[in-house]
Amino acid sequence: GLGASGHREEDFRFCGDRNQTQESSAILEHGPAAISIENTAQALIIKRPFLPSRRNSYYKYRLPPTLGRYRFCIFWFESNRSLQLVYGKQSIPLGGDTSSSIPWGQESQKTERTRADIFNVSYIIKGGKNTSLDAKDEYFFPASAESMPVWEQDVEEQLSALDSLIAQPLAAAPGAREQQRLRRKLGELERMLAKVELEGQNQTFGEATVHATVLRVQPSRAPQPLTFAPLRQESGEVQGFTVDLPRSLFMMVKEREEVVEHRVLVMDINRQTMFQDENSSHVLGDKVVSISLVDTVVANLSEPVVLTFFHGQLPRNVTPLCVFWQEDASGSSGSWDSSGCATVTGSSQTECRCNHLTYFAVLMVSSPDITSVHSNYLSIISYVGCLISALASICTIFFLYFRSKQRDQITSMHIHMNLLAAIFLLDITFLISEHLAASSSEAVCRAGGLFLHFSLLSCLTWMGIEGYNLYRLVIEVFNAYHDHFLLKLCLVGWGLPLFCVMAILLARWTNYGPVSIPIYESIDGRPTNATICWITSPLVHNTVNLGFFSLVFLFNSVMLGAMVREILRQNKKGHKLKHVLALFGLSILLGIPWALIFFSFTSGVFCLVSLYIFTIINSLQGFLIFLWYWTMVLQASKASDSQSSSDSAKLQPSSS
Numbered sequence: 043g044l045g046a047s048g049h050r051e052e053d054f055r056f057c058g059d060r061n062q063t064q065e066s067s068a069i070l071e072h073g074p075a076a077i078s079i080e081n082t083a084q085a086l087i088i089k090r091p092f093l094p095s096r097r098n099s100y101y102k103y104r105l106p107p108t109l110g111r112y113r114f115c116i117f118w119f120e121s122n123r124s125l126q127l128v129y130g131k132q133s134i135p136l137g138g139d140t141s142s143s144i145p146w147g148q149e150s151q152k153t154e155r156t157r158a159d160i161f162n163v164s165y166i167i168k169g170g171k172n173t174s175l176d177a178k179d180e181y182f183f184p185a186s187a188e189s190m191p192v193w194e195q196d197v198e199e200q201l202s203a204l205d206s207l208i209a210q211p212l213a214a215a216p217g218a219r220e221q222q223r224l225r226r227k228l229g230e231l232e233r234m235l236a237k238v239e240l241e242g243q244n245q246t247f248g249e250a251t252v253h254a255t256v257l258r259v260q261p262s263r264a265p266q267p268l269t270f271a272p273l274r275q276e277s278g279e280v281q282g283f284t285v286d287l288p289r290s291l292f293m294m295v296k297e298r299e300e301v302v303e304h305r306v307l308v309m310d311i312n313r314q315t316m317f318q319d320e321n322s323s324h325v326l327g328d329k330v331v332s333i334s335l336v337d338t339v340v341a342n343l344s345e346p347v348v349l350t351f352f353h354g355q356l357p358r359n360v361t362p363l364c365v366f367w368q369e370d371a372s373g374s375s376g377s378w379d380s381s382g383c384a385t386v387t388g389s390s391q392t393e394c395r396c397n398h399l400t401y402f403a404v405l406m407v408s409s410p411d412i413t414s415v416h417s418n419y420l421s422i423i424s425y426v427g428c429l430i431s432a433l434a435s436i437c438t439i440f441f442l443y444f445r446s447k448q449r450d451q452i453t454s455m456h457i458h459m460n461l462l463a464a465i466f467l468l469d470i471t472f473l474i475s476e477h478l479a480a481s482s483s484e485a486v487c488r489a490g491g492l493f494l495h496f497s498l499l500s501c502l503t504w505m506g507i508e509g510y511n512l513y514r515l516v517i518e519v520f521n522a523y524h525d526h527f528l529l530k531l532c533l534v535g536w537g538l539p540l541f542c543v544m545a546i547l548l549a550r551w552t553n554y555g556p557v558s559i560p561i562y563e564s565i566d567g568r569p570t571n572a573t574i575c576w577i578t579s580p581l582v583h584n585t586v587n588l589g590f591f592s593l594v595f596l597f598n599s600v601m602l603g604a605m606v607r608e609i610l611r612q613n614k615k616g617h618k619l620k621h622v623l624a625l626f627g628l629s630i631l632l633g634i635p636w637a638l639i640f641f642s643f644t645s646g647v648f649c650l651v652s653l654y655i656f657t658i659i660n661s662l663q664g665f666l667i668f669l670w671y672w673t674m675v676l677q678a679s680k681a682s683d684s685q686s687s688s689d690s691a692k693l694q695p696s697s698s
Contacts, residue, residue, distance in 0.1 A: 072100070077125075157180075321579075427661025
């Protein structure tokens with residue numbers, strides 16, 4: 043009648059024959075090995091590692107009083123780290139009954155022990171073959187690295203080491219290798235938590251950055267939902283969280299195999315250091331919560347796992363989005379993904395309903411009050427404006443080419459023509475960018491994003507050249523002649539942007555490609571994405587584009603101020619309209635209205651109004667230059683009998 047109880051399969055089994063020549067006992071003691079068996083005439087002694095709090099005790103069980111040869115087996119179950127002794131027809135769970143625990147010294151252990159051999163010995167490890175051993179009185183089975191017991195002290199030491207690594211002063215955006223190292227340490231901690239020896243039902247570890255809780259759930263024929271809320275108080279941006287696990291989670295595991303207990307791991311990580319994506323995304327309160335079921339991959343649950351974050355009032359220009367961490371194939375980096383998760387927002391809490399278990403967080407997505415309605419309006423304005431601007435730019439280029447006959451105006455007219463050509467390229471590439479993103483070819487989209495960036499930088503560069511030309515005409519006392527001046531300007535105006543985009547591409551070829559821009563519905567915050575071919579790295583975009591424009595804007599603002607000063611100094615009567623038109627045209631040529639982009643970093647109605655003004659003026663930039671040009675031509679025709687002595691007249695197109 044030997045065998046393990048129930049339907050469980052043991053991970054280790056040791057069997058042998060024992061001659062019982064006197065009344066004896068089975069004793070379970072603490073020992074360093076995974077399992078050791080020692081036989082004496084007085085007792086069958088079994089040793090295995092104990093919890094630190096129980097190492098000063100041992101367990102004693104009375105064996106059948108009838109003398110004779112007994113067949114016995116010792117079973118080890120890794121799932122709940124339990125031992126069972128089957129001695130003849132008697133089955134004895136070892137170490138589970140604390141009433142059998144006897145402190146050392148309470149009962150004399152100095153009784154002389156007479157060693158006796160065990161016969162017909164065999165053992166088997168799960169997945170291996172049954173192996174026979176020679177008869178002797180003691181057997182020792184050392185623990186492998188995987189089967190070594192893990193104590194609470196080991197977990198605390200691992201947590202302290204991980205906290206120290208996270209607390210080290212790192213770069214503002216830790217590299218992929220550093221993040222991978224931290225996540226590897228986190229994985230080691232999870233494996234330790236999966237098999238740590240616990241004295242109670244649940245246990246929480248950690249006091250600093252990382253907190254880990256192990257929940258032990260006993261199997262049941264009718265499993266119940268599980269709710270967990272950490273007891274500690276939090277004073278940060280996230281004031282607490284709760285986890286609700288559905289009953290279907292445990293039913294699924296129950297159908298998979300017969301289990302002794304479910305072990306749920308909940309990890310509360312209060313720094314985002316090891317979960318930084320390429321976009322440097324920010325999560326609510328820097329908090330990442332990991333939920334996992336030991337030895338089980340959980341996905342496609344019929345009932346969602348509900349993770350609720352409690353927080354204060356969020357800024358108006360931010361929309362919370364429930365996400366999980368998705369590692370790439372190599373495991374070296376990853377990104378935040380919202381697939382399988384639904385976000386339910388409230389005034390003081392955000393509820394994440396997901397159909398799987400992993401690392402979760404609430405991503406703070408910038409949403410500057412742009413609803414789908416405003417997004418559609420802005421898109422229509424942009425498309426119509428760019429189309430009109432492109433046509434007007436081509437027309438103006440032709441008119442400038444055929445009308446710029448005077449020698450002193452050739453340079454200015456050619457600069458205007460190059461700026462209009464850059465505006466034309468920018469308008470056209472913007473119009474086709476979204477269509478390129480819809481194509482299935484990433485290479486085509488990458489090329490489209492590169493050309494769009496080249497067009498933008500060319501436009502900014504020629505605006506800067508317009509400012510430099512204004513400096514030559516207004517501030518330089520002598521309009522010196524330079525050899526191949528136009529050629530040099532063209533090399534700068536087109537060569538510098540080309541150099542920049544090629545350097546960005548060679549630095550990392552994925553810097554260009556499809557980029558999703560979240561657009562949020564005003565009612566329930568559901569995101570929809572508008573995809574264009576553009577720069578995939580926000581760092582590159584902010585550094586190159588905003589930095590370059592800031593320099594151009596600063597220089598051109600100074601030049602425009604010098605022009606205003608010159609006009610005020612002359613203060614000629616009867617030329618107010620002419621001067622106003624000249625300043626308006628110069629503002630457009632110098633790209634001054636582009637500065638409205640800085641107001642997009644604000645929030646509320648002011649931000650929305652700024653975006654509308656920015657979109658209208660800049661999408662029609664080529665058309666506004668066209669209007670300015672013809673207005674100045676008409677003004678020049680009316681005043682053809684008088685010749686202006688103002689330096690600003692050098693910028694005006696000739697009527698001849």
